[in-house]
Amino acid sequence: xxxxxxxxxxxTSKASSRGLARMVARVGQIRELGLxxxxxxxxxxxxxxEPRFLALSNIEQILQSIAIIAIVAVGETLVILSRNVxxxxxxIVGLSAFASADLLKGNPSLNLWLVFFFGCLLGAxxxxxxxxxxxxxxxxxxxxxxxxxxxxxGIDFAIAQGSQVNAYDVPESFLSIAANRILxxxxxxxxxxxxxxxxxxxxxxxxxxxxxxxxxSNPDAAEIIGIRKARIVFSxxxxxxxxxxxxxxxxxxxxxxxxxxxxxGLELLVIAAVVVGGVNINGGTGSILGAMLGTIILGTIxxxxxxxxxxxxxxxAIYGAAILIAVTLDAVITRRxxxxxxxxxxx
Amino acid sequence: xxxxxxxxELRDITKRFGDVEVLHHVSxxxxxxxxxxxxxxxxxxxxxxxxxxxxxxxPDSGSILLDGEPVIxxxxxxxxxxxxxxxxxxxxxxxxxxxxENIYMGRQPLGRFGRVDWGLMYRETNAxxxxxxxxxxxxxxxxxxxxxxxxxxxxxxxxxxETRLLVMDEPTAALSAREVEDLFxxxxxxxxxxxxxxxxxxxFEEIFDIADRVTVLRDGAHILTKPVGELTQAETVSxxxxxxxxxxxxKQEAAIxxxxxxxxxxxxxxxxxxxxxxxxxxxxxxxxxLVGAGRTEVARAVFGITQPEAGTILLGGQEVHFSSPTExxxxxxxxxxxxRYQHGLVREFPIVSNVTLPIWQSLSNWLGIIDQRRERAIAxxxxxxxxxxxxxxGQLAQSLSGGNQQKVVIAKWLATNPRVLILDExxxxxxxxxxxxxxxxxxxxxxxxxxxxxxSSELPEVLAMSDRILAMHEGxxxxxxxxxxxxxxxxxxxxxxxxxDGH
Numbered sequence: 001x002x003x004x005x006x007x008x009x010x011x012t013s014k015a016s017s018r019g020l021a022r023m024v025a026r027v028g029q030i031r032e033l034g035l036x037x038x039x040x041x042x043x044x045x046x047x048x049x050e051p052r053f054l055a056l057s058n059i060e061q062i063l064q065s066i067a068i069i070a071i072v073a074v075g076e077t078l079v080i081l082s083r084n085v086x087x088x089x090x091x092i093v094g095l096s097a098f099a100s101a102d103l104l105k106g107n108p109s110l111n112l113w114l115v116f117f118f119g120c121l122l123g124a125x126x127x128x129x130x131x132x133x134x135x136x137x138x139x140x141x142x143x144x145x146x147x148x149x150x151x152x153x154g155i156d157f158a159i160a161q162g163s164q165v166n167a168y169d170v171p172e173s174f175l176s177i178a179a180n181r182i183l184x185x186x187x188x189x190x191x192x193x194x195x196x197x198x199x200x201x202x203x204x205x206x207x208x209x210x211x212x213x214x215x216x217s218n219p220d221a222a223e224i225i226g227i228r229k230a231r232i233v234f235s236x237x238x239x240x241x242x243x244x245x246x247x248x249x250x251x252x253x254x255x256x257x258x259x260x261x262x263x264x265g266l267e268l269l270v271i272a273a274v275v276v277g278g279v280n281i282n283g284g285t286g287s288i289l290g291a292m293l294g295t296i297i298l299g300t301i302x303x304x305x306x307x308x309x310x311x312x313x314x315x316x317a318i319y320g321a322a323i324l325i326a327v328t329l330d331a332v333i334t335r336r337x338x339x340x341x342x343x344x345x346x347x
Numbered sequence: 348x349x350x351x352x353x354x355x356e357l358r359d360i361t362k363r364f365g366d367v368e369v370l371h372h373v374s375x376x377x378x379x380x381x382x383x384x385x386x387x388x389x390x391x392x393x394x395x396x397x398x399x400x401x402x403x404x405x406p407d408s409g410s411i412l413l414d415g416e417p418v419i420x421x422x423x424x425x426x427x428x429x430x431x432x433x434x435x436x437x438x439x440x441x442x443x444x445x446x447x448e449n450i451y452m453g454r455q456p457l458g459r460f461g462r463v464d465w466g467l468m469y470r471e472t473n474a475x476x477x478x479x480x481x482x483x484x485x486x487x488x489x490x491x492x493x494x495x496x497x498x499x500x501x502x503x504x505x506x507x508x509e510t511r512l513l514v515m516d517e518p519t520a521a522l523s524a525r526e527v528e529d530l531f532x533x534x535x536x537x538x539x540x541x542x543x544x545x546x547x548x549x550x551f552e553e554i555f556d557i558a559d560r561v562t563v564l565r566d567g568a569h570i571l572t573k574p575v576g577e578l579t580q581a582e583t584v585s586x587x588x589x590x591x592x593x594x595x596x597x598k599q600e601a602a603i604x605x606x607x608x609x610x611x612x613x614x615x616x617x618x619x620x621x622x623x624x625x626x627x628x629x630x631x632x633x634x635x636x637l638v639g640a641g642r643t644e645v646a647r648a649v650f651g652i653t654q655p656e657a658g659t660i661l662l663g664g665q666e667v668h669f670s671s672p673t674e675x676x677x678x679x680x681x682x683x684x685x686x687r688y689q690h691g692l693v694r695e696f697p698i699v700s701n702v703t704l705p706i707w708q709s710l711s712n713w714l715g716i717i718d719q720r721r722e723r724a725i726a727x728x729x730x731x732x733x734x735x736x737x738x739x740x741g742q743l744a745q746s747l748s749g750g751n752q753q754k755v756v757i758a759k760w761l762a763t764n765p766r767v768l769i770l771d772e773x774x775x776x777x778x779x780x781x782x783x784x785x786x787x788x789x790x791x792x793x794x795x796x797x798x799x800x801x802x803s804s805e806l807p808e809v810l811a812m813s814d815r816i817l818a819m820h821e822g823x824x825x826x827x828x829x830x831x832x833x834x835x836x837x838x839x840x841x842x843x844x845x846x847x848d849g850h
Contacts, residue, residue, distance in 0.1 A: 207453060207454075207461075207463060214441050218439065222441075224401070224403065224423055226427060
């Protein structure tokens with residue numbers, strides 16, 4: 001065998017493919033870099049016109065206001081990565097918020113940890129119901145969660161019966177949770193950050209996390225190689241529900257006043273944030289970091305529009321535009337990269 | 348040379364899908380360090396056998412023995428753990444993930460605290476890829492790789508496990524000659540390491556090049572297993588096709604008239620090359636060949652779905668160019684595609700709407716409103732002529748049996764009043780009784796003077812129904828036979844790529 005030529009061709013082809021791989025990795029990061037750039041532009045634009053916007057207290061205010069969305073967005077990212085969608089998160093947040101506030105109203109002396117446990121458990125159960133119907137009954141997730149979106153909200157209406165829980169109904173200690181600071185960081189922001197970091201780590205470094213990507217990328221192949229698709233998809237819905245349940249308790253603590261309309265329509269904000277963050281709506285690609293940046297961008301735009309005294313009517317339209325721009329950009333970049341790669345291979 | 352104990356033994360494997368028995372008491376043995384070719388016609392049961400070895404299907408009866416011990420393959424991951432690696436016909440990979448993850452998905456090397464060790468995974472993948480002399484590395488996204496490269500990943504996957512049996516289901520179908528050589532070098536290497544390889548291919552050159560032993564399946568039954576040296580190609584072919592011809596095909600003699608459709612030197616790169624044939628009035632021209640031989644592609648080009656790059660199509664002596672199926676239909680050509688759901692039938696419509704779908708324009712007034720009385724009259728006419736069995740023309744297509752659905756699709760195209768009817772696998776997936784009905788219908792249409800092209804991968808069907816037979820292999824015409832000179836062996840030879848002179 002002609003070892004020398006083999007080795008030679010090997011070296012050159014490997015070098016070029018390594019360069020190619022590096023290029024791909026770089027482009028892969030660009031989506032997150034691009035998100036940072038968008039964020040920078042928004043911040044600069046608003047900051048020039050209204051310097052108050054750049055004050056640390058305002059930035060903290062923005063992060064506080066999106067922390068709850070961010071927690072829900074982590075769960076939604078898991079679901080979307082596996083080529084599914086969870087439309088019921090807003091209703092789960094709402095139901096958990098009302099139920100836990102109502103629980104505390106009836107038993108003001110209850111241990112607050114128990115209230116959080118209750119909210120998480122409630123969310124997990126609601127998420128598990130979604131998961132069972134999707135994974136084991138085989139109904140498409142968009143249909144299941146469209147149904148449970150209404151059912152969970154309906155249960156919320158039924159138990160609230162038009163009532164609301166006011167700030168004076170619950171212990172002061174509960175309301176101060178959201179305002180608490182740990183090591184100088186507002187608790188809400190800290191909790192959201194820890195959840196995002198843990199989820200990122202698990203998605204990257206656990207076999208199950210990688211299997212979420214595999215299922216989203218090619219569900220049939222995933223089954224052929226023996227990935228337990230049903231179990232993994234079920235888990236993503238369970239986690240999405242659990243995080244929404246937690247977000248609900250935090251919601252009650254932060255806003256003090258909870259009625260049965262709490263968090264209505266939140267699912268659309270969350271999905272928008274995740275998709276703007278570069279998570280492919282068809283699953284298989286995306287990251288928690290991207291979803292978090294997407295959440296921050298949308299939150300910053302909202303705050304900027306408020307601070308610049310834009311009509312709130314514009315807000316919705318700009319949300320819509322941001323989603324479309326992000327998704328279009330995503331499609332264009334993906335196609336460009338694909339073409340670039342093919343050309344390089346053919347050469 | 349072969350060790351006494353087989354590595355894997357299949358004993359009396361039987362598998363049924365509904366009423367159809369696709370594997371019937373199949374038994375054979377696989378030894379460590381042999382390349383074992385599995386051959387058979389389409390539908391002989393090869394793919395089902397592969398899926399049983401992969402742990403995708405469980406056999407209804409019979410057993411699989413590994414090292415003489417019976418094993419039960421509950422699922423794919425268990426089959427993998429036992430050392431059974433399967434390379435399916437279509438690479439089943441994750442396009443969004445990189446090469447390393449595709450190889451190790453679900454069994455990534457773990458470091459401390461059960462953490463996926465990416466560094467180790469990349470190093471091991473690169474070592475594997477180096478062994479296979481691949482030109483890409485572990486971090487390359489799979490989306491950017493060619494089919495041949497993707498196949499290489501499947502092989503790397505098999506190498507990364509402790510593979511004892513490697514099953515390759517038509518691995519060479521999408522590869523170039525050079526790529527096949529590279530693949531065979533790897534296969535020989537694995538054989539030398541004591542891996543048993545079950546190799547499925549339709550190409551005789553490859554089988555006789557690489558296999559040590561050959562097993563032939565026919566209609567789900569084991570026909571023979573022999574060392575390759577004790578078999579000739581002719582013997583293999585006759586074992587594959589040696590089916591008794593049934594009396595199911597009632598071909599009526601039709602008066603054959605003048606040439607209606609003539610195709611000269613039709614070529615489309617990557618699909619077919621230099622294809623020429625004629626069809627006459629009242630004649631049934633059978634297109635024999637294996638799946639992927641290019642027959643459907645020729646039909647699509649004749650029908651105007653795709654455009655040929657070279658060659659001419661003459662209709663009634665006039666040269667024609669169809670830039671769309673609508674134009675072909677206007678010239679009274681009809682094409683009944685293979686996949687009735689994808690192209691032929693609207694399942695949610697009743698029979699009547701399906702039948703009149705291609706001609707609704709001629710049934711409607713200037714406002715586009717369909718004359719329902721005429722529509723029903725036409726549909727009823729075909730309903731009766733084709734003996735569609737249903738509760739009436741109002742029954743939804745989705746609730747019909749496969750055979751009756753096929754008749755509806757044929758009725759739909761007959762409603763366009765064609766001179767040339769192209770049927771692509773007209774009896775695939777329908778039961779025997781309905782098959783005979785479809786054959787009777789085709790034969791009747793020919794006696795009425797229609798020119799018919801029938802594409803079929805079932806040799807007995809082609810032999811029984813056709814006035815003339817054209818055999819194709821890998822995009823080329825490899826034989827043409829008259830009814831009286833065609834027999835199973837000769838046509839099969841041609842369909843397997845052995846060019847014969849039929850005249």
